[in-house]
Amino acid sequence: MKKLRGFFIFLSVIALVFPLYTQEQRETPPLKITKVTESLYEVTGGSGANTGFFIGKNQVVVIDAKMSKESAVQMIEEIKKFTQKPVKCVILTHSDGDHVNGLSGFPKGIDIISHRNSYQHMDKAFEDQELREHLPNITFSDELNLYIGKEKIKLLYFYPAHTDGDIIVFFPEQKVAFIGDLIFLDRDPLIHKHKNGNSFGLVKTLKGILELEADTFIHGHGDIAHRKDIKVFVDSLEKKQIRIKNLIKEGKSLEEVKKEFGIEESQSRRPSIVEIIYQELKNK
Numbered sequence: 001m002k003k004l005r006g007f008f009i010f011l012s013v014i015a016l017v018f019p020l021y022t023q024e025q026r027e028t029p030p031l032k033i034t035k036v037t038e039s040l041y042e043v044t045g046g047s048g049a050n051t052g053f054f055i056g057k058n059q060v061v062v063i064d065a066k067m068s069k070e071s072a073v074q075m076i077e078e079i080k081k082f083t084q085k086p087v088k089c090v091i092l093t094h095s096d097g098d099h100v101n102g103l104s105g106f107p108k109g110i111d112i113i114s115h116r117n118s119y120q121h122m123d124k125a126f127e128d129q130e131l132r133e134h135l136p137n138i139t140f141s142d143e144l145n146l147y148i149g150k151e152k153i154k155l156l157y158f159y160p161a162h163t164d165g166d167i168i169v170f171f172p173e174q175k176v177a178f179i180g181d182l183i184f185l186d187r188d189p190l191i192h193k194h195k196n197g198n199s200f201g202l203v204k205t206l207k208g209i210l211e212l213e214a215d216t217f218i219h220g221h222g223d224i225a226h227r228k229d230i231k232v233f234v235d236s237l238e239k240k241q242i243r244i245k246n247l248i249k250e251g252k253s254l255e256e257v258k259k260e261f262g263i264e265e266s267q268s269r270r271p272s273i274v275e276i277i278y279q280e281l282k283n284k
């Protein structure tokens with residue numbers, strides 16, 4: 001009996017430790033820095049979403065902050081291999097933890113910029129005192145231009161999309177834009193309803209992005225994208241919206257619509273994009 005109990009304890013320890021181990025393995029691949037232009041870099045790996053940085057005349061501007069203090073500190077160390085200029089500013093594409101929870105790894109007193117709605121979400125979410133000391137000190141609602149030496153950085157907000165605080169960090173001279181989680185290459189769009197995200201706003205935002213003179217798009221969770229990737233993504237989302245609109249006109253219920261799209265119950269803990277679009281159309 002004793003042996004058996006020992007075995008069960010062993011099993012439960014394995015059950016507890018194994019997911020943590022695999023999760024850790026999955027979430028923290030080594031940091032990797034890729035040069036995008038002479039002064040712009042993408043950082044993949046570490047904990048959390050892809051980030052990036054710009055080496056300006058006298059300073060470095062980082063876009064997004066990784067998900068943990070350790071990962072952010074490590075990223076700043078890696079940046080030092082490329083430049084001795086100090087990180088003086090972080091721009092946050094939106095408020096999700098995998099983009100902002102590493103803020104406490106940044107030096108105190110630097111500028112932290114976000115959309116004002118993202119500030120509200122972070123203000124609610126940040127409990128840790130160290131993180132609270134890194135709440136943005138600069139917010140805006142529609143547009144903010146930064147001038148770093150000769151470089152102009154345009155921060156733009158269009159509509160509620162992935163959240164209601166997604167900003168586009170556009171480098172017009174270099175035709176590069178950081179677009180956070182506004183696109184995903186191999187999965188459905190992600191709309192955070194609890195942060196007032198909206199699929200129709202996402203379509204309008206992506207069309208706005210396509211109007212910018214940019215050809216390289218760095219985003220949170222996948223390889224660097226180009227104009228055609230955004231076009232394919234927005235087309236497929238728009239087609240879904242139109243199809244769901246027509247199904248609703250035919251009087252189809254949510255269950256029936258989901259069936260049309262081949263969505264099984266409990267496929268994911270998150271509501272599917274089909275369900276989100278259905279609810280948005282119903283609540284119009």
Ligand SMILES: [Zn+2]
Nearest residue numbers: 094096162181
């Ligand atoms: Zn996100």
